[in-house]
Structures are given as structure tokens and as C-alpha cells.
Amino acid sequence: MFAVQRGTPMATQPMATGRPATIHDIAALCGVAASTVSRALTNPERVNIRTRERIQAAAVELNYTPNSQAKALSSGKTGAVGVLVPDITNPFYFDLIRGTQLQLKAAGYTQLLVDTEESDEVEASTLEQLRKSADGVIVAASRLNDEALAAAAARMPMVTVNRDVDGVPAVIIDTPSAMPQALDHLISLGHTSVAYVSGPAVSQSSARRWIALSEAAEERGVDVRRIGPFAPKTQSGAAAADAAVHSGVTACIVFNDLIAIGMLQRLRERGLRVPEDMSIVGCDDIFGADFCNPPLTTMSSPIEQAGRVAVSMLLAQLNPLAGGGNRNRSVMPTHLTVRGSTGPVPST
Amino acid sequence: MFAVQRGTPMATQPMATGRPATIHDIAALCGVAASTVSRALTNPERVNIRTRERIQAAAVELNYTPNSQAKALSSGKTGAVGVLVPDITNPFYFDLIRGTQLQLKAAGYTQLLVDTEESDEVEASTLEQLRKSADGVIVAASRLNDEALAAAAARMPMVTVNRDVDGVPAVIIDTPSAMPQALDHLISLGHTSVAYVSGPAVSQSSARRWIALSEAAEERGVDVRRIGPFAPKTQSGAAAADAAVHSGVTACIVFNDLIAIGMLQRLRERGLRVPEDMSIVGCDDIFGADFCNPPLTTMSSPIEQAGRVAVSMLLAQLNPLAGGGNRNRSVMPTHLTVRGSTGPVPST
DNA sequence: CAGCGATTGGCAATCGGTTGTCAAATGCGT
């Protein structure tokens, strides 16, 4: 009598069966119960090694992949992590997304990417929805107020990026600490009248940058005024540039590179030269900052790394077993990268 | 005796209960069976209007959201769509991703974004995994061969972007058709010796662009040679620029803007002026093409729109009910955008 | 008022796993 042949050409090249294999198929093939199959695959040491190996071989043979939905239902773990960004077209988040994507995939998680469209309502409802369909979330530049964010974090594992709220683990890209550096750079070029071009009013990042800058300015006795707010888009750069010119400053430190690049374009349109007539310092060092015209002096941030760290911190929350210090706050260093958009103060 | 009070302050501001509400909670609150609740919410006309309204009110009150995992398990539909891109850091895909994200969200679907790292193996295994966890996939610039792609498409609803395989619905960004335009533009500037800087060898887009260009060149009696292949990254631009200079051409049509921008940088480093010494035409019109130095002449593509169309085509597959023509091929028009990187041929 | 049909509610099976519980089988020591 012929036993079921294993390792035949057909078996080594399992054709696309109509329906993906389940543990029941494996169980039938091995003559054991489905639960045994489940155990053998998830808790191998609790099953006889010979049975286990038979089951594992059968799983390979049938090209078995666990159904993540079913797994999620019974185990309560979805194997997915939500990543919320305010604006998916902002290049800043590209790098962040890549960082999270890489690290999540390495850990066997799926990334659920959501663009919250700069809206706190979309953000809140997404968070609520994700509560069931994801094991945790990474929230970049949240537009939620502190209470709402803390409340959401209490309901599901969360790591924020660039948002500091008590009790919520966070990755902070420490651009503020580079502000004095940027200011000193401008001072060393002779500038004494500087503007801070601020970002969205609800952006905590923008607020923190302004505070750091104005403190540094006070210490050094330099005049720094604040203009804005401006939306973090290149299109906003036109208005920002006009406002900066009108304010009479000789240099600007800009909330982010997107606005800064927009300013560069506008200043050029208006026949003003950068840096001869106006120096510009951006923030973030996004894609494009190195090849715009002129190349942008900016605060370089390890954005992709920040994404990776955020994932690590989230995974540490999800699997507390991995011994040791669950940091709940991680500060990423930044530094000034001087390129062509800053120069000596106009001699006029 | 007091009935359960509805509409009390507590009810209008449902506090975060430990566990999200299920249909059973609603059923208990309304004194009906869980299945009735299910029907009332998914198939309202099959339930008494009074009961239905009670149930709907209770659902609102309990802040009920259906558990997507459970829904997926029993209905077989996950409400998720996978989006596969070869390289998430390529700005080209940003726009595509934004397009898919917007359209998917509008249709109530969740986007599963995966970076396949330019690897056919990662792509294949992701596709297999997605078979169970997504209702369909959108595959951009697939690295799979035609058979593998067709086989995968046979197993689950799929739409490709920039990849034409028999039987697989596709959105094609018709950059090739703009190639003659680009060439005529260069010819009108006096160029007679042009190079095509090609992309990855496995890229069908690059191959199609080259074919269109060489045909147009032949018709016009212009010399067009091909150099490359180069990886679609700005870093590759240096080698591409050197190769172009060495080949002695006066103008380049480049596989994509990323490489083109890298070439711009390299040429500048080498002291060559664009467009005075060399004209450059890119493809795609990605973020950055308008503000690099000089601004890049390029073939503008409706990338975000392509993403939206891809989603529409996929949804049409998923819900065939919506009457009418299921196009299985959609061609997006492109056009030449002339900026500063092209100019008259050197007078030498 | 009875009988009929149409409507509506509820039970239970099902999706594909996980996991607690129990019984069977094995191994060990004495």
C-alpha cells in the first residue's frame, strides 16, 4: 500500500490551490487534532518533537500561512501598528515612514499608514478605529490637545513623535537645542536682526523652536521677531518671504524646510538674492534641502532613525518581557548643516 | 420604576470603558439578540424601524465600532488594500501613495503600505501574505516577471501601476508618448546628439521610454545613444553625469527626476553649466523638480491621480455591482514641462 | 373571527485560530 507521498515534485511545487491552507488541512494531513497543530506552531516545546516535525513539514508542504484575521480575533493581537502623520505629502514624514516601515517589517509587524490631514477630528476617530485593528500606534506631530492625547494613550500603546505629553512615551527630535547654534551662526555672519518664521499655531514643535530661539536671542542681545503662522507647505513660503522682507530682517530661521524652500523661490522671483540680501535657515534637512537653489542651511534631523526608535519603543511596550529600561522618552540630537542659503549680512 | 435613562450627560459623553463595545453590548442594552443588532446595522431594511432606531441609538451611545477583524473573519472581506511600492523613499511614490490613500479612505478602506525594497522575493512573499489580509492590491512598478505577476493577479484582485501584463488591470502613466515631445524640444534647441540615461534593467517603464525615444529619434534622424542602467536614486546621478559627459552628447533625457537631479549636482561640481554645457530632461516631475538648480525640464505625470485611478479600478473589481465598463487599462497622459535645465546647444 | 401571507426576531453554525481542561500515554523510581 502506498503511503501519501511527500517530497514529490507536486509537493515541492505546491500549485496555487483555490484556498489557502488552514491548520485543519495540516491536521488532516498529519492525522492529529487542529489544536495540536496550533500548539506545534506557536508553542513548539509543548509538543512531541516527532509530531512537531511532521506538522512543520506538512505546513511547509501546504504552503501554510496563518490567517492574521483569525489570529487577531482569538489572540487579541493584530500584528499591525498604525502610523499617523498629519500630511503624507510632507517629505519630512517620508523619512519617518521609511524608518517605521523598515523597523516594523523587521519585527514582523504590518504598518497601517494614515494621513490625518492635519485634522484633530480625523486623528481622534482614526485612533479610535485603530484601537481594535492595531496593537499600537505611532503618532507624529499630533494635532490633538494634551488631554485627548493622554486619554488615547491610556487606551492603547502609543508612542508620539515630536510631541511631549506626560505619561506618553515620545521620540523628540531635539531641533530646539540646535537653535542657539543656528543663531550663533547667523550672528557670526553679522546678522543682528532675525525673524522666526513660525509653523502652524497648533504645532508644538513650532512653539518649542520659538521658545528656544527667543531665549537664545535674549541671552545674546539679538533682536528676534516672530512672523507667521504659516502652513508647512512650500506654497506658504511666498507669504512668509514677503512678510520677512517687509519686517526688515536680514536673516530668517524658518519652522521647516518646506516653507524655507518656498521662501527661496519667492525671494528669487522678487529679485532678491539669497544669501546676499537675505539669509535663510531651515529645519529638518528634508529631501530637497541639499539641491534647492541655493542649497539650504538647515538643522539636520535623524528623521528615519527617529522612526526606528519610535517603533522600538512601541515594541518594548507591546512585549514587556524583553528585560530592562523602558525608556519613555528618547531625544534625537540634531545639528546645523551650513549650506549656501546663509551668508554675511548685507553691507548696506 | 426608572427606565434606563438615555441621553443623560454620562451617555452623551461616553467615558472610555475598558473594552470597546460589541454588538452583544448593544443587544443586551436593547433586549434583543445579537444577530438582530448585526442585521439592523448592516441590513437596516430587514429590521423593524422602531427596533432599528433603538439599536442605532444604542450603538451611538456605546460608541460602537465594528471589530474589523471579526468582520473580516466571518465575511471574508478585510476592508484593507495593500499598496506595494519598490522604494518608499522615492518621491515618485509619495504622490502615488497619497493618491491611493485619499481614494481608499474615501471608500472606507484601509491602506496597507509595503516597501518591497526593489526585491522580487519580498514582493512575492508580501503578495502571498496579503492574499489573506487584504481584499486587493495595487502594485506599483512591479519587479516580478510577467508570469508571476499574472499568477498573483489570478489569486486576488490586483491593479498594477506602470506595468502592462495581459489580463492584469493596469494604470499606465504614458511617459513614452511624451518622449517625441521632449526630443523635439531638444531638437528645436539645436541638439543632435542626445543620450538616454536608463533606469533599472528590470524596469519596464525604463524600457518603454527607451523604445519610444529611439523610435522618435530614428524618425527624426537624430543620434540617441543609451547609457546606464542606473539605480533610481540621486546618488546614481553622479555616475550618470560622468557617463553622459564622456559620451560627448549635448543633452540627456533621463529615466527619472531623481537621477536627473543627481546629475545636475554632479555637473555643477565638475564645473559644467546646465543648460549652457549640457541640457537635461527628466521624467515624472516629482517634488523638487521645480526648485532644484536649475529647475528641471521634465515630463510631468499626474501621479497622484494615477493612484486614485488605480484605487477606483480596484474597487470596481471588488464591487462589480456598480454597473458598467470595467476598464482594465487606464492610460494617464503626460506632457513636457520646460524649465531651466534645457537650453540651446553649446555654440562651440 | 379565522386563515393566510408577509414580515421580523432569534437560534445556531461558521470563519480560523488560541487556550484551558482533561484524559491517555509515557517514563521513572522503587
Added chain:
DNA sequence: ACGCATTTGACAACCGATTGCCAATCGCTG
């Protein structure tokens, strides 16, 4: 060789929703 302890397989409940099927109810008509 016996008894106890331990290992290991099988059964069944459960996660949260969907859905086929049957029963109960309703309203209408004759």
C-alpha cells in the same frame, strides 16, 4: 511489576461578527 508524576494529544469554548433557517408575530382579507 506497580504506582505516581509528567508529558502529550484531543476536545471544546471562545474571540466578534455574519447569515441561513425557522418560528413567532403582525396585519390583512374574506
